Amino acid sequence: MAQAKPQIREKVEYTCPKCKRDLERINRTTIDKIIGVIVPIRRYKCMGCFWEGVKIYHSEN
Ligand SMILES: [Zn+2]
Numbered sequence: 001m002a003q004a005k006p007q008i009r010e011k012v013e014y015t016c017p018k019c020k021r022d023l024e025r026i027n028r029t030t031i032d033k034i035i036g037v038i039v040p041i042r043r044y045k046c047m048g049c050f051w052e053g054v055k056i057y058h059s060e061n
Contacts, residue, residue: 014055016046026052 014023023044028036032043032054041054 014044016048016051018051019048021046021048
């Protein structure tokens with residue numbers, strides 16, 4: 001019996017607007033960090049078509 005590997009990785013919040021694949025979260029650039037002071041953003045990249053962009057995330061406190 002093959003054991004199913006449970007994927008307990010962080011759930012993907014967004015999919016690529018171009019090819020609908022799951023986006024990978026990547027490190028923010030310096031500019032992103034500056035913007036991040038005002039608006040909380042995260043940078044995402046698509047491993048399928050190399051689309052890259054930022055999304056605003058809402059911290060739920
Ligand atoms: Zn894509």
